Amino acid sequence: MTSVRVVHRGYFPARAGAEVMAQYLAESLRRRGHRVGLYCSGMDGESARWMASAGVEVGVLPATARPGDRPDLVHAVDCVWPDYPQAALRLARAWRVPFAFTPASAPGVWRDREAVLEVARAADAVFVLTEAERRVFAGAGVAPSALHLIGQGPHLSSTAPDGAAFRARHGIDGPMVLFLGRRMRTKGYELLLRAARTVWADHPGARFVFAGPDWDEDCAEVFAAHRDPRILDLGLVDEAEKADALAACDLFCLPSTVDVFPLVFVEAWASGKPVVSAAFEGGEEVVRHGVDGLLCDRDPDAVAAAVGRLLGDPAAAAAMGAAGRARTERELGWEAVTDKVEVVYARLTAPRAGSADSTS
Template sequence: MSRRAVFAIPGDIDTVTGGYVYEKQVLLGLRRAGWEVVHLPLPGSFPDPTPEDMRVTGDAFAALDPDVPVILDGFLPGATDPGQLARLRPPFVAVTHHPLALETGLPPARAGHLYRVERANLARAAHVLVPSPETARTLVAEYGVAAGRITVAPPGVTRPPTDAPGRATAPPLIVSVGLLVPRKGHDVLLRALAEIADLPWRAVIVGDAPDPACAADLETLRARLGLARRVQFAGLVAEDDLARYFAQASVFALATRYEGYGMVFAEALAHGLPIVAARGGAVAETVPAGAGLLVPPDDVAGFAAALRRVLGDPAARAALAAASARHGAALPGWDDTAGIAAGVLERIAPA
């Protein structure tokens, strides 16, 4: 069979978010494995495409070779008008990191629209690629996707260099990584940090701010809680700077309300960091027992207590760090993820 494919991705493929990193690494991994994969760039307004961008996307779909399978970035099956997606003639694999309707804080009408669109489009997919068993279960139970049409391809991890600098210990650095959007729970983290203000620590929250209102609310909350001098919003940082934060951290903390996988937790494991997190979505499967302390989403008191335990008990922190490093060493690489994607393409490609 021909080892050709198209990978359709809206926006900038170099965007530093879990979804974009996943798809870029799968694309590159397929190429390393000998696949001729064409990157099809599409307009960047997804998941809220303008009418013109929707038309451009449909035209791009209609122009594709019907004999070359296509992989669709998660925004596309989730937000493309089904009529435009119907113009796509080749078989396609839908990548679903997590259903778009599950984003925290969506108005009910918007969530309902996204649910209907994604359900209709996934029904047309030849196969669906997901990062976790949790997302697979959600698609089967709530979106009507047959389990036999879903393959779990866990994200790979880029391992830190062996000569990474040592961690800072005075005061301990708490690192959190996630977009400044309601789903990531940074408001819960800030409130929890305020409850442990008696302990020595400093914190940095790394992540872009695609939701200006949420970012402004977090700035206001940080000031109101008296944390402006102890908590830094670092924004979007370069890969080297993010690696430096991980290398210097004593704890990784993210109070996310829902994750389809949570690639940043895998990064924390690869760096051997103790983890404090909320167990929303797939987090309980991504963070192994013994490597972190997990509490229910939106549990400020529980999150604060977990942070207090990790920061205040060196023996507990060391045990969590050792388990984290052990599990991190066993995580797959990106070539493993790409190999799973290749197997799916081979199954759906026209004879």
């Protein structure tokens, strides 16, 4: 089995999609018998308990490559801030082990584009989530042989979700539209807030539920400007509440404008819910328009039209949710992702003829 150090900078105390991907990967690899450690800047209590139960050692990224800590491979996840991928690459080179990189975020949110591309070009393997992302890195000089498409997977609470209990807790008895994610403009929370009034013209009983951490500095002011009893702001929620919310909603709407492959889309499909997203680079690969969700233009009226279309046709919405669930069960999941990652790890760590690690 392979010894792996997964590296992620973290968004603590709030968990984001890329951070959760790093945790899911670590857990999945450990479950298959690999020795896995996770280096990060810190961890909330729920995540720490989850990693401990999975047998994943969590630690702070070391400043130097101590010989006794040497793994077989270092794998950095996410590149919004390039400091952790850069540090992970330095550790891998100091230990003289392969370096893998999952960028996990779109160029529109990178803090230092050239730094990210330098790390990608130096990596022994770059894991991408869509063909569109593959084209971005290939066009920036990453060797095609280093690029590997792995996709996404859901990981919901192990407790059976209870949508009816969620509705009862929050007094919801009509149509429910759910947003889960960081409250930042590129994720589209403001687009959805602005779309709500247009949706209410035809669906006055629709409730809009928002859950996730504040990210933009003016989040409180934005929500205050759209205050209405039909808008429910839950803030940060735990995994059980998230699963209940997904079970309770009629559709999931995250009109992201800068993304790669939102993890929460797969979680919505796993819950049998259709997805509404604004168009982003490669979005047509992620959301199959009219099949498991709807893609729309990046403006409130277009978002309102897509949401209204699904609320007005529950049968079509249910069919799209069922298609998303079938697709998830067929091709999207952490077992499939880990299968692909393991194949690359095995190739990278295989003893090479003439190397110090090879056998005669």
